Amino acid sequence: MVFAQPQPAHSLGPISCLQRFQSTAAGDPTDVNRLEHLRNIGISAHIDSGKTTCTERILYYTGRIKEIHDVRGRDGVGAKMDSMDLEREKGITIQSAATYASWGDNNINIIDTPGHVDFTIEVERALRVLDGAVLILCSVSGVQSQTITVDRQMRRYNVPRISFINKMDRAGANPFRIVDQLRNKLKLTAAAVQIPIGAEDQFQGVVDLVRWKAYYNEGDSGENFVTKDIPEDLMPLATEKRMELIEQLANVDDEIADIYLMEEVPTTEQFMKAIRRATIDLKFTPVLMGSAFKNTAVQPLLDAVIDYLPNPMEVKNTALDIKDNEAPITLSPFSNQPFVGLAFKLEEGRYGQLTYVRIYQGTLKKGSFITNVKTGKKIKVPRLVRMHAADMEDVDELGAGEIGAVFGVDCASGDTFTDGTLQYSMSSMFVPEPVISLALSPKGKESPNFSKALNRFQKEDPTFRVHVDAESKETIISGMGELHLQIYVERMKREYNVECVTGKPQVAFRETITQPAKFNYTHKKQSGGAGQFGRVVGHIEPVVAGDDEDDLEDKNASQFENRVIGGNIPTNYIPACEKGFRDGLEKGPLIGHPVTGIRMVLEDGAAHAVDSSELAFRIATKNAFTEAFAKAKPTIMEPIMNVSISAPVEFQGAVIGGLNKRKGTVVDTEVQEDYFNVIADVPLNDMFGYSTELRSATQGKGEFSMEYKEHQAVQTFVQEQLIQDYKQKEAAKK
Template sequence: MVTRSLLAVSRASFSLLRATSRPYSTATETKFEAKYDPAEGDRLRKLRNIGISAHIDSGKTTLTERILFYTGRIDEIHEVRGKDNVGAKMDSMELEREKGITIQSAATYAHWKGNAINIIDTPGHVDFTIEVERALRVLDSAILVLCAVGGVQSQTITVDRQMKRYNVPRICFVNKMDRAGANPWRIIDQLRTKLKLNACAVQIPIVAEAKLEGVVDIVNMKAYFHEGAKGETIVTKDIPADLVEAATARRQELIETIADVDEELGEMFLMEEEPTNEQLAAAIRRATISLKFCPVFMGSAYHNKGVQPMLDGVISYLPTPFEVPNHALDAKNNEEKVTLSSSSADPFVSLAFKLEESRFGQLTYLRIYQGTLRKGEWIVNTRTGKKVKVPRLVRMHSNEMEDVDSVGSGEICALFGIECASGDTFTDGNSALTMTSMFVPQPVISLSIEPKGKESTNFSRALNRFQREDPTFKVHVDAESKQTIISGMGELHLEIYVERMRREYNTECITGKPQVAYRETITSRANFNYTHKKQSGGSGQYGKVMGYIEPVEEELEDGKTVEFLNETVGMNIPHQFIPAIEKGFNEGCEKGALVGATVTNTRFVLEDGASHAVDSSELAFKLAGLNAFREAFLSAGPQILEPIMDVNVNAPVEYQGTVIGLLNKRKGTIHDSDVRDEYVEVNAEVPLNEMFGFSTDLRSISQGKGEFSMEYKRHAPVASFVQTQMIDEYKKALAAKNK
C-alpha cells in the first residue's frame, strides 16, 4: 500500500508539476462548447464513431471480429487467413483473405449496451496508409492497438502522428497478452517515451500459469473473468488477494496521472480527498476527450479475453459526435472557419471520404456532420456546384449493405449513383460550406505498366477507377517514352493493384523495373530577370518577369510542396497574366532540370515585370515564367533528393550481426537495436533505392525467420558523387532519344 508520507511527497511534487507541465495535445486549449439538438440528445449521447488502427499484425481485424461477435453482429468467429476458408468478416476482399492483411478500410456498425458504435477497421501496412488517413479524418475517436511483445513499432508511430494531425482522442489496447514475453508496463513506457502520450493503465492483467485469465479494472476495483467457449460470459469477482496491493498502487498512479491534467481531480488530490469510482471515471473521460490522457486496456483478442471491458471503455471514455469540434470553411465569407453543430435539424453538411466501385456503380462513403440525409433528396457538391439526387442510401456492414431511408447527424453511411471525388463536401445547397481537405502523402515508387497482349478498354478503366478510389495511386503517361507509369506508396501497394487488374478486370499486365520517386530542390536564393520576346510577323510574343526563387523551410498548407507568391505593385504586369506565370512555374516544377524529377520545397516570388500593349498574351507570360524558373533553378544550388525509409527488422538474435551487416551494405544508418525473448529488433534509415530485393536477402540470411516493415520517412539529398552520376546518365539518355 502507498503510505501517507509517500502521498505527501507525491502531492508536493504534483503542485510543482501543475505550474510547469503541459499536456501532450497540440489541440487548441480554448473551451469547446458542445452544440446539439436536445430533442435528439439521447441518440447522440449513445453514438460513438471509432477507428481501429495499429502496426501490421497487431491484431486489429481479429479485435474487430470479436467486437462484432460480442455485440451480436455476427454469429460465428472466423480468423484472419482462417483454415475454414471463410476469413474475418471485415476482410471481404479475396486478396485480403489470401495474404492475411487488410488492404481496404471497411466500415460496420454495432450496438453495445444500448449504445450505437460505427467502426472502421483500417490496414496496418504502411503502403495503405491513406486508408488510415481518411478514416481518422472523419472519425471522432480511435482504438490504438499494440502488440504486448512488439510494442510501439514503425507504423504505430505513423498512426499516432495521423491521430494527432486530426486531434483524435484514443484509448490504447495492449493485445496478445497471452504471448511469451508479453509486458504491458514496457509498452506503456514506450507510449510515454516514443509517442509522448500521457498514458496510464486502467486495468492490470490476471495471469495464472502463464495464461491470461482476465483483467482487474482499477477504476471500479473489480476483477473480470471470461467464461464460455468463446469468452462470451463475463464473471465479475473481487480482486484476487495476491493482486490487491498491485491494483491499489496502480490506481494511485492513475489518480496522480489524471490529477496532473484534470483540474477537478487535481483539486481533490491536493486536498487529500479520495475520489469515488464515478469521479475518477468522469475525470478519465474529460482528460481523454481533451487529448490530455490516454487510458490503456489489456487483453488477447485471439483468445477472447479483455474485449468486452474494452468496449465498456469505448462507451465510458470516448467522445460522442457533439463533444468533438468539427469545422468547415465558408466560401462566401473569405473561407472563415465555421464550427458545425451536431444537430440533425440544421442545414445538411457532409464529407465524402472514401470511394469504391461496386456492381451497382460508385459507392460513396459519407460522414454526416450536421443535418439529415434522406433517400430521394437533392444535395449539392460544393466543389462542382452540381445538384444530384440520392437514389439509394445504405449503411455498410463490411461488404454487405443495409438500405435505410434517412441518416442523422454524426452518422457514417454510403450512397450510390453519385459522381464525385474523395474529399468532396455535400450540402443542401443553402450554404457554401466546405470541409477542410485531408493530408495525402506523395508516392515514393513507380512502375511502368502495359497490358499483356492486345490492349483492351479494361486496362484504362481499371486505372481510372483505382485512381479515383485511392489518392496515393497515381497514373501518368511519360511524354518521352510514351509508357504508362503507375506510382504508389510501396512495392506491395503497386503489386496489389496489378493483381486486382488481373482478377477484377481480367487484364494481365507486364510491369517494368521499379523506379524510385526522386525529387529536386534548391538550397539557396536566386534572382531572375527574364524577358520572353518572339517576333514572327504580325503580333509577336512579349513578357518580362522579375523576382526570385528560394527554398521553402516551413510546411505548406494542404500538403503542397511548391508555392507561388505575387508581390507585384501597380500594373506593369496586367492582373490577367499573373495566373499564366504561375502556370509556367508549376509546369517547370513538374520536370526539374537535373534528372527530370518533380521539384519540391521551392517558392517563386514575382516582384515586377513588363508587358506590351499588343504582343503580350497568356502564352507569352506562361513561357516567361517557365523559362525564368528554369534559368534561376540552376543558379540556386539545385539538389537531387531520394526517399529515405524507416526500416524495422525482426530476426532471431543469432542473426543480429548479419542483419546489421546487410543494412550497412545497403547504405543504412542504424538507430538502435533491441534484444528481447531471443529476437532482435533493428531500426534503421535506408534509401528506398537500396531496398529492392531486401526481403529475399533477409530470408536467405535468416533461414526464413526474419521479417521487416518499412515506411516512408522523408526525402534527403543524395551523395554529391551520386548526383553527378545521375545527371550524366540523364543527359546521355536525352541525347540518345534526340538522335
C-alpha cells in the same frame, strides 16, 4: 498548409456543463438520447497488432456474427471485416471496412483500418470522420513505426483514444513497458486502468483498477464473462498501479488532483468521470489489456469505448461557410437541423458507386434530394444502407452522427453534401504524396477494362496516381510503396481480367538548388511581321523551411514573387511569367524529375510595344529559370524512408550489415528479450528487393515496415551516375 491545421476536423476543447446544456437544448429529447448512446470509433495500429482479430471478437460478443473465423482465411471463411479475397490470402487489411454493433443500449459504428503504411490514406479518411479511436498495441513489440504514424494522424484530427495492449498471451508480454513507451515515445499521459492476471500462456483475465474487480472469460469462445474478487497475490501490484493511475490523472484533472492531495482514493464514479473528461479533452489515454485471439478481456474494451470515448454531441465539428468567405461554422449534431454530410470514401460495388457518408447535421432520407456543394448538382438518394463489412442493410433514413452509405451518387472523395439551403464545405483531409512509380502495360491487346480499372482506382484512392509519360508514352502508376502498387496490379487481373506487365520501379526523385543565382535573360525572335520579345531580370533562391517541423509544404513548395516596379513588365504579362516558371519546375534539367523548393523573384525586365506577348514572356521566364538553375549548384533529392525492422537477436549483425550495405543510417536499436528492433533511415532507391534479403538473412523470422520520412540530397557519385544514365536515355531517343 497540407496538414489541415487552420481548420481541423474536430477542435475538441473542454465542454463545460453550460455548453453541453446549450447544445442539448437544440435537439429533441429522443434525438439527444439516441446521440448519447452512439459511438463512432476506429480501430488503428501497426501491422499485425491484431486489429481485425479484435474487431471480429467485438462483432461476435455484440451478436453481429454467429461464429469467429480466422483472419488469414485458413478455415476457408476468413474474418468478416476482410471481405476481399486478396485480404484473406495475404492475411492483411487493404481497405478499411465499416460495420455497426450494439452493446447494451448503445450503438457503435466501427471502422477497421489497415496497419500497413502503403494504405495510410484509409486510416487518414477514417480518422477524419470518427469521434474516437482504439489504438491497439502488441504486448511484445509495443510502439512501432506505424503506431507513431497513426498517433500523428489521431493528433491531426484531434481524435481522443483509448489504448488496448493486445496479444497478452505472447511470450515476452510486458504491458507496463508498453505503457512507458506510450509516455516516452508518443509523449502521452497514459496509465493502465487494468492489470493482467497471469501473463504469456498463463494469461487468464484482467483486474479492473477503476471498479476494483477481477474479470475472467469462460466458455469455448470467451462468451461467459465472469466477475470475481481480486486474487490476494495480485493485491500489492493492483494497489501500486491504482496509485499510479491516480497520480497520472491528478496531472490532468483538477477534481482528482484535489482528492490526491487529500490522500484519499476516488470512488468508481469519480474515476470514470475523470477518465472520460481527460480522454475527451485529449489530455489522457486509459490503457486496457487483453488477448483478442484467446478471447480474453474484449468485453471490458467495449465497456471502455462506451464509458470513455465521446458521443457525437461532445465533439465540435467545423464547416466552412462558402457564402460568408469561408468563415468557420460550428455544426449542430442534431437531426432536426438542415442536412450536412461528408463523402469520405468511395467503392465500386456490384450495383455502381458506393459512397460512404458521415452525417454531421440533419437527417439523410432515402428518396430525398441532396446537393453536392462543390459541383452544385442536385442528386436524388436512390438507396441508403448501413454497412456490415461487405454486406449491407437497407435503411429509410440516417440521423445526425451516423455513418452510412448511399448508392448511385456520383461524387469524389471529400465532397460535402447539404440539403441545398446551406453552402457549407467540410475541411479537406491530408493526402500524402506518392513516393514510388511503375511503368504499367497490359499483356497482349489493350482492352477498355485497362483504363476503366485505372480510372476507378484513382477515384477510390487519392494516393494512387496515373499519368502517361509525355516522351515514352508509357502509362505510369504512382503510389505509397511496392505493396500498394502490387495490390492494384493484382486487383486489375482479378476484378477486370487485365493481366499487366510492370517495369522497374521508379523512385520519386526531386531536383532543387543549394545557393541563389541571378538571371538576366532576353527572348527575341524576328521572323517577318510581329516578332517575340521579352526580357526578365531577377534571381532564384532555395526556399527555407518554416519553423514548424510538420510544415512540409513550406519546405517543398516552390514560390514565385513579383517585385517589378515602374511597369517595366506590364502587369498583364506577370501571370505569363509565373506560368513560364511553373513550366520549368515540371521537368528538371538534371534528370527530368520535378523541381521543388525554389523561390523565383522577378525584379525587372523590359517589354516591346509591338513584339511582346504572353507567350514571349512565358518562354523568356522558362529559359531564364533553366539558365539560372545551372548556376545555382543544383542537386538531386531522393526519398528517405524510415525503416523499422524486428528480428531475433541472433541475426542482429546480419541485419545491421545489410542496412549499411544499402546506405542506411541506424537511428535507434532496442533489444527486448530474444527480439531486437532497429529503426534506420534508408534511401528508397536502395530498398528494392529488401524483403527477400531480410527473409533469407533471418531464416524468414524478420519483418520490416517503412514509411516516407523526407527528401534528402543524394551523394555526389550517385548524382553523377543518375545524370549520366539520364543523358544516355535521352541520346537513345534521338
